[in-house]
Amino acid sequence: MKEHIKLTLTELAKERQINILYACESGSRAWGFESPDSDWDVRFIYAHSLEWYLSLENKKDTIDEMLPLELDLGGWEIRKTLRLFADGNLALFEWINSPEIYFKNESFHQSLKALISQYFNxxxxxxxxxxxxxxxxxxxxxxxxxxxxxxxxxxxxxxxxxxxxxxxxxxxxxxxxxxxxxxxxxxxxxxxxxxxxxxxxxxxxxxxxxxxxxxxxxxxxxxxxxxxxxxxLKPRPKSNWQELNKLMVDFVK
CATH class of the missing domain: 1.20.120 (Four Helix Bundle (Hemerythrin (Met), subunit A))
Known part of the structure; x- marks a missing residue:
């Protein structure tokens, strides 16, 4: 099943003309208490080509597909991802710390992982x-x-x-x-x-x-x-956009 997931993500990236920066298992299979009938909840972060970001119209920034074999795919575009990261999104932080990773750009993953402590509220x-x-x-x-x-x-x-x-x-x-x-x-x-x-x-x-x-x-x-x-509990200081903006530019370019 894991090989099937990797192949499915590879084909999706080609079809949608996107670069998948990170893909992981989420939910019960990542938490470590899945049941025999648990879905495969695959979550991923992706970037478009530079031209996609240089147009004025609003565009869809998520990909959601429910496929055979109980395969639930959910992807967030990088700009949406980093905005949610800055807001301390717990689901996203769980994805980044998932023990089951299907794809990753090592630099992107390590950069985000290192920043969680700064943005966790x-x-x-x-x-x-x-x-x-x-x-x-x-x-x-x-x-x-x-x-x-x-x-x-x-x-x-x-x-x-x-x-x-x-x-x-x-x-x-x-x-x-x-x-x-x-x-x-x-x-x-x-x-x-x-x-x-x-x-x-x-x-x-x-x-x-x-x-x-x-x-x-x-x-x-x-x-x-x-x-x-x-x-x-003590609140977290306001978001610092500088490092996340740099990640956005680096991985879209």
Whole structure:
């Protein structure tokens, strides 16, 4: 499948006359807890030729295609990408830190990766992950049962919030790294999570699991904790466009 993805991206670049600067896996396969029926969520960053940028009309700056074999392609043009980067876009930062990379311009990738710490906003980051966790707790835990996919859409954001509290930096993409650094999980909670991780290797995304009351209580305690903490975090200074403008020029030229 990975070879098929690389071939598909190569053909897409030729067809659209674009230069793919970076392409990676996102979502559950990048986070490290995919199910057997998980989609392949491929995200990429691309540039057009210089002439494309020298016209006055507005042009489409994304590419979205849902292909056979559950292959979901989503691409952002470089100017859109760098504007979102300057705004501290969490999804984009996760892409750049993905452990599964299909294509990369080494200089482009390393330049962006090195700049994440300057553009990461702890308040915006915690708000993003906390909102995700809270929404899934409220909407998907019914009588202490939840779909196994949604369970990890609670766990990962809460551990990301903990990372931000501890390190004031962008959390890693991989769930295993968040688990390894977590100090908030009692042994009993860790045991339950590890059991669910094992189940998820073979269970469909819609598989319903029963939760022990201790885990549900831990979810609610963590949500409350981060709701209180978030307003106390320090905001990030305003964006500095100089380095991103240079990247734009270098890789369009």
């Amino acid at each position: 702890p308040i915006k980051g915690m708000n993003h992950y906390l909102s995700m966790a809270r929404k899934n707790v409220e909407n998907h835990i019914l009588e202490n049962s939840v779909k196994i996919k949604k369970l990890f859409y609670i766990l990962r954001p809460l551990l990301a919030c903990e990372w931000i509290e501890d390190f004031s930096s962008m959390p890693p993409t991989e769930f295993s790294l968040l688990m390894r650094e977590s100090k908030s999980m009692p042994e009993d909670i860790q045991r339950q999570v590890n059991e669910f991780l094992k189940q998820k290797e073979t269970a469909a995304e819609g598989h319903l699991v029963e939760l022990e009351i201790s885990l549900v209580n831990w979810f609610n305690e963590q949500v409350t904790h981060y709701e209180i903490l978030m307003p106390k």
